[in-house]
Amino acid sequence: MSWVGHYNYWVAIFLMMSGFYVVISRGNLIKKLIGLNVFSTSVFLLYISMGKIFGGTAPIINEHSQKFQLFSNPIPHVLILTAIVVGVATTAVGLALTVRINERYGTIEEDEIRAKDDSL
Amino acid sequence: MSHLPILQVIIPLLAAPLCIVFNNRRIAWFVALCATWASFGVSLLIAQQVLQSGALSYDIGGWPAPWGIDYYVDSLNAFVLLIVTGISALALPYANRSVEQEIDPRSQPYFYSLLLVCLAGLLGISITGDAFNMYVFLELSSLSSYALIGMGPRRRALTAAYQYLVMGTIGATFILIGIGLLYSLTGSLNIQDISYQLHANNIIGSGNRTLLTAFAFITVGLSLKLALFPLHLWLPNAYTYAPSVITIFLASTATKVAIYMLLRFCYCVVGSESIFQLTLGQIVLLPSLAAIIVSSVVAIFQYDIKRMLAYSSIAQIGYITLGLSMSNHSGLSAAILHMFNHALMKGLLFMTMGAVSYSVGSVYLTDFRGLGRRMPFTMGAFIVGGLSLMGIPMTAGFVSKWMLVQAAIELGWWDVVILILIGSLLAVIYIWRVVETAYFNPLLELEEEEIGEAPLSLLIPMWLMVIANIYFGINSAIPVEFAQQAATLLLGGM
Numbered sequence: 194m195s196w197v198g199h200y201n202y203w204v205a206i207f208l209m210m211s212g213f214y215v216v217i218s219r220g221n222l223i224k225k226l227i228g229l230n231v232f233s234t235s236v237f238l239l240y241i242s243m244g245k246i247f248g249g250t251a252p253i254i255n256e257h258s259q260k261f262q263l264f265s266n267p268i269p270h271v272l273i274l275t276a277i278v279v280g281v282a283t284t285a286v287g288l289a290l291t292v293r294i295n296e297r298y299g300t301i302e303e304d305e306i307r308a309k310d311d312s313l
Numbered sequence: 314m315s316h317l318p319i320l321q322v323i324i325p326l327l328a329a330p331l332c333i334v335f336n337n338r339r340i341a342w343f344v345a346l347c348a349t350w351a352s353f354g355v356s357l358l359i360a361q362q363v364l365q366s367g368a369l370s371y372d373i374g375g376w377p378a379p380w381g382i383d384y385y386v387d388s389l390n391a392f393v394l395l396i397v398t399g400i401s402a403l404a405l406p407y408a409n410r411s412v413e414q415e416i417d418p419r420s421q422p423y424f425y426s427l428l429l430v431c432l433a434g435l436l437g438i439s440i441t442g443d444a445f446n447m448y449v450f451l452e453l454s455s456l457s458s459y460a461l462i463g464m465g466p467r468r469r470a471l472t473a474a475y476q477y478l479v480m481g482t483i484g485a486t487f488i489l490i491g492i493g494l495l496y497s498l499t500g501s502l503n504i505q506d507i508s509y510q511l512h513a514n515n516i517i518g519s520g521n522r523t524l525l526t527a528f529a530f531i532t533v534g535l536s537l538k539l540a541l542f543p544l545h546l547w548l549p550n551a552y553t554y555a556p557s558v559i560t561i562f563l564a565s566t567a568t569k570v571a572i573y574m575l576l577r578f579c580y581c582v583v584g585s586e587s588i589f590q591l592t593l594g595q596i597v598l599l600p601s602l603a604a605i606i607v608s609s610v611v612a613i614f615q616y617d618i619k620r621m622l623a624y625s626s627i628a629q630i631g632y633i634t635l636g637l638s639m640s641n642h643s644g645l646s647a648a649i650l651h652m653f654n655h656a657l658m659k660g661l662l663f664m665t666m667g668a669v670s671y672s673v674g675s676v677y678l679t680d681f682r683g684l685g686r687r688m689p690f691t692m693g694a695f696i697v698g699g700l701s702l703m704g705i706p707m708t709a710g711f712v713s714k715w716m717l718v719q720a721a722i723e724l725g726w727w728d729v730v731i732l733i734l735i736g737s738l739l740a741v742i743y744i745w746r747v748v749e750t751a752y753f754n755p756l757l758e759l760e761e762e763e764i765g766e767a768p769l770s771l772l773i774p775m776w777l778m779v780i781a782n783i784y785f786g787i788n789s790a791i792p793v794e795f796a797q798q799a800a801t802l803l804l805g806g807m
Contacts (some may be wrong), residue, residue, distance in 0.1 A: 216479060225479060229479060232483065233486050233489075236486055236490055236493070240493050268502075269493070272445055272493075272502075275445075275449060279456075279485075283452070283478065286456055286459050286460055287475065289460075290459070290474055291475070294468075294472060297468040310472070
């Protein structure tokens with residue numbers, strides 16, 4: 194039961210490992226960045242799952258505030274908003290570096306780049 | 314309430330956009346210079362206050378600690394702040410001429426701006442008492458350092474920066490997971506509060522698996538960031554191809570700040586009495602010893618001297634984590650002191666590399682022929698840095714290595730003592746190769762071209778570092794005092 198109940202954690206682990214595998218196994222710099230993005234997105238899922246409760250509402254107080262005894266924790270969601278921004282910035286820097294590598298080497302394949310460096 | 318802790322981060326952070334607004338390389342450099350010197354002043358004031366009246370705490374926006382973000386300075390991070398700002402205050406005067414030669418004039422304002430953002434990030438990591446805030450600052454400093462390394466003059470700087478970006482992001486993501494798991498256990502992000510919750514709810518004593526997983530993630534992530542031996546692959550390329558100033562800056566500050574984070578998480582969150590401490594010590598011990606021996610041996614076979622020093626950095630990080638893995642008072646003091654001393658000697662050595670690359674154009678071993686005569690002041694500084702690296706008495710490196718050896722003897726780890734000494738002997742070999750080439754390999758008549766001494770603006774910061782290396786080797790009372798206070802604090806819990 195708890196195995197099924199934690200399926201969003203399993204999804205997070207699956208995404209994380211497949212992203213990690215892509216980063217390690219692919220030689221293309223863009224594909225590596227895609228893998229890196231999948232990898233960091235899995236952590237977003239992990240955080241969001243952490244704050245969510247079945248049937249929980251937003252923690253907002255109104256005159257019937259007793260109605261909201263069960264609420265989700267908003268802090269992990271807010272934290273992950275920051276982490277998403279960081280992820281976007283990382284991708285931007287990574288893509289900018291890839292563009293510059295393409296300008297200077299004329300390729301974005303890791304093995305070709307290495308061959309060009311070694312031939313010098 | 315004193316506003317010093319927030320000023321420490323705000324000054325470089327606000328000065329960074331100013332560099333771009335003026336969009337003039339001289340003004341940008343001057344702004345950066347003023348900002349780093351101001352930060353150094355602030356960190357001196359903070360250190361003085363911490364030594365006099367104990368830890369400082371600063372609630373940002375007036376929100377009290379467990380809910381709001383607080384900046385918390387005790388003798389450990391006051392010391393780290395001093396290292397970071399001190400090195401940058403010396404690197405900036407050096408930067409003017411070196412950057413002028415290495416970086417495209419149009420990018421120079423951006424260069425200084427990024428440097429300040431990186432500095433703000435490193436200072437932020439050191440000063441904040443909030444785990445998530447630490448992650449954000451870590452990414453701030455890492456992202457700017459990827460860009461800075463990519464600005465290096467050779468094209469391999471770009472691939473080095475890319476490699477660092479991939480490995481650094483994986484490390485940072487691991488840290489993020491660890492912090493998330495800690496949050497799910499305790500419902501708190503404040504480091505002191507996490508520690509309190511863990512102890513109050515007896516989570517540590519019960520050997521909780523979430524806690525173990527959280528620490529596994531944080532330790533691996535931080536080991537990537539601090540380049541602990543098998544996870545060091547990004548470091549040699551990044552240090553070799555980065556602009557000279559960036560190598561000086563990152564080599565002496567970035568890895569130290571990551572080590573600080575590891576110390577903070579291991580000792581302040583879990584506390585020294587717990588079972589994890591023991592396993593962590595065992596986990597870190599072997600990679601540290603491997604780092605000392607393997608990286609020193611690899612350094613001997615390098616022909617690019619900047620790369621050689623990068624490998625030597627990995628070995629020196631091994632010494633620091635070795636002290637950390639002993640987890641007794643003298644080992645920890647030695648580790649913290651070695652953070653400071655390694656910043657001094659590696660800062661100095663990379664400064665001499667910057668000067669050689671300024672005058673000669675590259676830093677291959679063959680370029681050093683005859684430099685003992687042509688650049689006497691630079692090579693003199695290199696020798697002092699090298700002696701400090703080997704741990705010769707009267708230099709800063711000796712004091713911390715001596716403390717490390719004493720700590721190992723105290724534990725009865727004689728094999729570790731021998732390995733530390735072998736590491737020092739290996740350092741003698743790789744430093745000697747350079748000294749021999751510089752002083753005893755004369756140039757052929759044909760090759761006599763005019764290569765003069767580096768300009769004064771490079772030599773003055775370099776020789777200030779030389780003086781620091783010798784001064785703190787002879788009179789090490791102040792840093793030792795700081796290191797021992799910090800070690801006491803770490804072992805006593807917060």
